[in-house]
Amino acid sequence: MVNPPVVVTIAGSDSGGAAGIAADLTTFAALGVHGACVVTAVTAQDTTGVRAVHPVPLEVVAAQLDAVLEDLDPIAVKTGMLAGPDVVRLVARRCAGRILVVDPVLVATSGAVLGSAAVAAAYREHLLPVATVATPNEDEFEALGRPSGANVLVTRGGDIETDNDHGTGCTHSSALASYLALGDDLATAAARADAFVARQLHVSRNWTLGRGRGPVAHVHTSVPPTQGVPA
Numbered sequence: 431m432v433n434p435p436v437v438v439t440i441a442g443s444d445s446g447g448a449a450g451i452a453a454d455l456t457t458f459a460a461l462g463v464h465g466a467c468v469v470t471a472v473t474a475q476d477t478t479g480v481r482a483v484h485p486v487p488l489e490v491v492a493a494q495l496d497a498v499l500e501d502l503d504p505i506a507v508k509t510g511m512l513a514g515p516d517v518v519r520l521v522a523r524r525c526a527g528r529i530l531v532v533d534p535v536l537v538a539t540s541g542a543v544l545g546s547a548a549v550a551a552a553y554r555e556h557l558l559p560v561a562t563v564a565t566p567n568e569d570e571f572e573a574l575g576r577p578s579g580a581n582v583l584v585t586r587g588g589d590i591e592t593d594n595d596h597g598t599g600c601t602h603s604s605a606l607a608s609y610l611a612l613g614d615d616l617a618t619a620a621a622r623a624d625a626f627v628a629r630q631l632h633v634s635r636n637w638t639l640g641r642g643r644g645p646v647a648h649v650h651t652s653v654p655p656t657q658g659v660p661a
């Protein structure tokens with residue numbers, strides 16, 4: 431293979447580097463796909479919560495998306511925080527027909543609202559119908575009105591005991607998009623994404639970054655990069 435598959439994330443930034451664009455691009459890098467990014471909002475956020483949200487104007491989101499779609503022709507698209515109903519409709523219109531992983535980000539781990547009722551309605555009406563797979567957590571599943579269909583994978587926590595789970599949902603949906611871009615069918619990609627996230631949660635389980643719920647490890651592995659390399 432000469433080129434890696436291209437996957438684009440359409441999501442918000444997290445200044446703490448745990449969720450959103452930071453999680454997405456580092457997960458793409460860890461799994462060997464090229465990541466492009468369309469930023470929908472800037473959040474002032476850390477391990478303890480969200481302090482401020484600044485949405486990017488619709489025309490600037492559209493310009494980023496046009497640039498990526500026209501030049502890099504991504505095989506897969508992953509969506510995270512879309513910030514407004516107009517952005518949800520734009521993404522549905524422009525990305526239908528590609529591998530489309532929709533993580534309907536509505537509520538942060540800390541409880542902060544990252545998507546309004548109008549955003550949830552736009553997901554239901556416009557984006558879920560064209561998604562390859564959607565990955566709401568239980569709260570998002572309820573907020574979306576319990577959508578049905580084989581392509582709705584409701585995510586739940588697992589066996590790893592850790593306080594460092596900020597960004598888990600973003601990492602999971604980015605891993606899913608990466609495996610689909612690399613050619614896996616949905617069942618295989620879903621199983622591999624679960625296993626990837628479980629391994630990453632294990633890697634960061636003893637980290638003590640920040641004063642709240644710390645970041646899940648993204649590109650980090652339990653093997654130090656210098657191990658096995660002659661000095």
Ligand SMILES: Nc1ncnc2c1ncn2[C@@H]1O[C@H](COP(=O)(O)OP(=O)(O)OP(=O)(O)O)[C@@H](O)[C@H]1O
Pocket residue numbers: 449537538539566567568584585586587588589590591592595596597598599600601602623624625627628631
């Ligand atoms: N403690 C855990 N042990 C193993 N796997 C986990 C654990 N927590 C989460 N996962 C994996 O990650 C996936 C996504 O987790 P979860 O549904 O908790 O994310 P989320 O609530 O969307 O997260 P966030 O909003 O913080 O990004 C789960 O479906 C599961 O595969």
Ligand SMILES: Cc1ncc(CO)c(N)n1
Pocket residue numbers: 441442443444449450451473475510511535537538539596597598599600
């Ligand atoms: C920017 C951003 N996207 C998604 C989430 C969901 O965890 C978050 N906390 N912040």
